[in-house]
Amino acid sequence: MTFMDEISGRRFDWRLILVYVLLVAIGIMNIYSSVYAEGNTALFSLDSRAGMQLLWAGISAAVALVILFLLSPKIYDVLSWFFYAGIILLLVATVKLGVEVGGSKSWIALGPVRFQPAELSKITTALMLSSVMSRYNFKLSQFQNFAKVALILLIPMALILLERETGSMLVYAGFVFVLYLEGMSGWIIAFGLLVIALFVITLKFSTFFGLYAALGICMILWQYANRYLLRRKVLMWTVYIALAFLPSLLRSDAIAGHSVMKPEYWLLIISVIIAASYMFTKKRRFDRKQYYAVTAAFMFAVTVVFSVDLVFNKILQPHQRVRIESLLGIKEDIYGVGYNVHQSKIAIGSGGLTGKGFLDGTQTKYDFVPEQSTDFIFCTIGEEWGFAGSLFIILLYIYLIRRIVLLSSRSKNKFTEIYGYCVAAIIFMHFFINIGMTIGLVPVIGIPLPFISYGGTSLLSFTALLFIFIRLESDSRKQS
C-alpha cells in the first residue's frame, strides 16, 4: 500500500503521478530560471511567468483531483461524442473569431480566459478515437471503420491547419502509432518514413540521389522477396554502385556537350530497361505479384522524388521552407531563420557535462534564446543542468511513455487501452518534436514540451490527458 492508496483507497499508478509532479516541478524551476534577472527574484509574484505557472500548476492539481475522485470514468466513453463535437465547434469558432498570436490564429477568448482549443482537441480526439475503436467487433481492416477513424482524425487536423498551427497538426500524426497497434499494417508507417527519407535526400543532395536511393530501397525489397545466389547479388550491387558514377561520367569532357539529358533521366531509363528485361524473362520463376508490388513501389518513389520540387516550393509556406532548409544545412543563416536553433544549440552546448548550475545560465537568462520559457525551455535545462540533466529529462519522458504503454496493454478495458496508446503517442510527438528542434534534429515547429513548458492551456490539457488515463487505468484494473 502506498501513500496514494491510503488516502484514496484506490490503486492509482503512483509512478505516473510521481513522474508528473517531477516534470511540473522541473518546469516551474526552469521557467523561473529563464525569466530570472536582477531585481526580479520573486517566485510567487503573478507578474512573473514562474508565478503564473505555479498558479496554473495549482489549478491543474485541482483538475487532476476532480478527475481522479469526482468524475465518473464512464462519462468519457459515453460523452466522447459530445466532447468531440464541442471542441470541433470551438475550433471552427477559433478559425472565425480567433486571436492572432505569433502568426497563428489558435487562441480564443471565452470571457476573461484565453486558451487554445487545439490543445484540448487532442484529448477529445483521443477519447473519440478510443470510443469508436473499442466498439465490439471493430476491425480497422474494414473500410467503413477505417474511413470513420480517418474522418475523426482529419476534421480537427484540417481545422487546426486553418488556424496555421502546424505543430499541433503534426502531433496528430502520432495517432498512426495507435492505428498500427490496433491492426493497421506497419507498411504504412514504413512507407511514410521512406517518403520522408526520399524527400530529405532529394532536397539535401539532388534528384539523382533521390532516385538512386529509391532504386536501392527497391532492390533491397526485391532481394528480400526473392532468394538469389551470392554471385547474382554481387553482380546486382556492383551495377548499382557503378550507377553512382553516372553524373560524373556525364559531366566528363568526353561526353559533356553531347549529353542532352540530365543524369537522373539516364538513371531512370537504365532502371526501366533492367526492370523490363525481368518482365520478359521467362526462364526465371518468380512471384509476379511481388514483381508488380516492387515496381509499383519504385514508381511511387519516382513520383515522390520528382514531386519534391513542387511540394517544397509551391505547397509549403515560405517560413516552413526556410526552416527545413536551415535544418538540412542547405542555407546557413544563423542570424535569420537559423537564429533560434543556433542560439538554442549554443545554450545547450555550453552546458557541458553537468551544466552551469541553477540560475547561472548566461545564454537563457540574457534572452539570447527566444521563446525560452515556452517552446525552447529545454535550452534552460541543457545549459544549467548540462548533459546529465538533459539525459535525466529524456529518460523521464521515455519512462513515462513506456509506463503508459505498458499499463495500457495490461488493461482489460479496450477503451482504456486505446486511450492510453493515444496519450502515449501525443506525449511522444511533443517530446520528439520539441527536444529534436532545440538540438537541431527536427525543423523548428513551435509546440510545447509536455508538463514543462510555460503555458496554462498546455499544462492543463496535458494534466487532464494524463489523469483521465490514470483514473481509467485504475478502474480497468479493478474490473479484473
Next chain:
Amino acid sequence: MMHGNKLDKQQVLMAGLAVVGIIFAVQLFRIQVLDDEYKISAENNALRYMTVYPSRGLILDRNGLILAGSKVAYDIMATPADVSQFDTAAFCSIFHADTAWLKSKFRDFAKRRRSIGYQSVALLKQVPAEQYNVFSELSYKFPGFTAIPRSIRDYPFDACGNLLGYVSEVDAAYIKRNPDYKAGDMAGKTGIELVCEDELRGEKGNAIFLRDVHNRILSRFMDGEYDKNAIPGNDVVTTIDAGLQQYIESLMKNKVGSVVAIEPATGEILALVSSPGISTDKLAEINKHYEEIASDPLNPMFNRAIMSSYPPGSVFKILNGLVALDDGLISTSTKYPCHEGYAVGNFKLKCHEHKENIDFTESIMMSCNAYYCYVFRDILDNPEYSSVGEAMNHWNAVVRSFGFGSPTGCELPSEQGGTVPDAGTYDRVHGPGRWKSLSAVSLSIGQGELGVTPLQLANYASILANRGYWHVPHLLKCHDGGEEKYEERHYTLVDTALFESVIKGMYQAVNRSREDGATAWMARAEGLEICGKTGTAQNPHGEDNAVFIGFAPKENPKIAIAVYLENTGFGGTWAAPLGSLAIEKYLTGGVSRPLVEKFVKDRDVAGERREMLCKGNNSGQAAKGGAR
C-alpha cells in the same frame, strides 16, 4: 514484423522510442560534451570584454621635467536607443560644436539603428576635462549620453614636438605588422614615442561584463574576479634639456633649419630642433591637424636635424686643416697668399676681403677660402700617395672617422648618413684617373659633393671640443645594455695633439674683434669662452645657408652646438649669434644680450619661403632643393 501481433508491434514501437532516446542522447553528448565550439560561442555571446587602457609612460627631460605627460580626456558616447529629445543647442555650446553637425550625426545613427541596436557609439572623441566637467554637471539634461575616460598625451612644456613624435590610433596596416595590437589601441608613430613604444605603452587590462542579447551591460562577471588591471607604461628619461630646447625653438620659430646641441663629454643630445616643426598642441590632436601639417610646403614632419643632407660650408675647413696637419703637409706656421680668392688658369674661387699672407690659426679665424684651396690640393697631391684617387680615399677615411658619411647611430629612426665623396665619385663623373686635385677643390671649403646632417655637424663640434674623440650622440638616458655603446670613445684618425691649434683659431674667430677679421665675432659672449666657426654654404635655391658650429667653454667644454639655417645669409651674421645665445642660455640659464636676441628672432625666413613657394608653381621642387 509488419503484420505481427500486438505484443510484437508494441515492442517495435518501444524499440523506436529507445532509438529516439539514443539519438537525442548522442546529439546532446556531441554538442554538450565533445564540441567546444558551443561553449566558446556562448562566451562570445554573454561576456563582453571592456578594455581598460593603461596610461602611457611619461617622457622626461634630463632634469626630470615632463616633456610628454598624460591627461584624461573623455570620449562622449551616445546610446541612440536611449536618447530622447534633448536640448541640442545647450549640448553644442558645451562642446563648441555645430548643431547642424550634431543633427547629421543623429541622422546617421538613425540610418544605422539596426546595426547599432542598444550599443553606444562614440559621438565626440578626446573631449578635454573642462568641457567634460560642464557636461557631467548638466548630464541629467542629456539622457543616453555617457563619457568614457581615456588617457591622452599632455605636453606641459611646449617643446620637442618633432623629437617626441606623435601617438595615434593604430590602423589596419599597423595591426597587420604588429599582431599584439588591437583596433582602438594607441601607438607611437614617430620620434621617441616610436623608439620607446615598448617601454611606454604599458599593458592593457580588461573588465569583464555580462551582457544580454541587446548588448546591454547587465553586471560584472564574477564580481570582477577575472578582471585584469591595466599596467601603466614605464617612464622614459631623455637627455634633452627642456629649457634649452624650448629656448632654441623660440629662436628658430621663423627660420628654416636645425640646431643640435650635444654634451661633448657624454654624447648626450641636449637639444635637437628642426624648424619649422610641429607644435605640441598640434601633436596632441594630430589627426585634426595632420592635413594642415602635411600640406605645409616647408614640410614640418621632416626632421631636418637628422634627415637633411647639407653642404657644410666653411665649418669644414677645420677638418681639412686637421688632415693636412696630420699628414705633415702644413704646420701651424704655414702661410698661403690670398688675393681675394684662389685662381689657377680659368679656375677662380673668390674670397672675402681680409689680411693677406695668413697662417693656420688666422685662416680659421678669418675663414680664408684661398688658404684651404692650397691646403686641400696639398692633401690630394700628397706625394706619399701614388695617385690623386688614393689621396682622396685617404681623405675620405679621415672625414668618415669624424662621424660623417654614415648615420651617427642615435636612436631616432630614419637618421640619414649624408655623403662623403671618394675617388670613385670623381671617377664616375670624369672617368677613372681623368681628374685632378683641382676638380675636387670645392670640397676644401665644404661645398661640392659633400652632404652632412646637422646632427653630424654637432657631433663634429663635439669632437673638436673633446680634442679628437666622440661618443655616439643619443637621446635616451636609460638604455637596456646600451650604455657601453654610448660610453665608448670613438677617436678620429687625426692626432689629438693637433686639435689645440684649431681650437685656438676657433677661439679667435669668436673672441677677436671684427676689425681683426674674426668671422664669428657676433657669437662673442663675455666670460663664456665660446669657440666657434662660421660657414656660409651656397644654396642653389635662393640665399645662402648660414652655418655655425661651436662649443663652450674653451677648456672642459659643456656644450657643443651646430646651427644650420637655410636661405638666411651669412653664417657670421645669423647662425653665429643664434648658436651663441643658445650656449649662453645653457651655461648661464639666461640671456644677457636682448638686442642680439631680438635681432635673431626678428629675422623671418620661414614666412618669406612659404610666400615664395606658394607663389611658385614648382613649390615641391624648391622645398626639396632647400633641404638638399
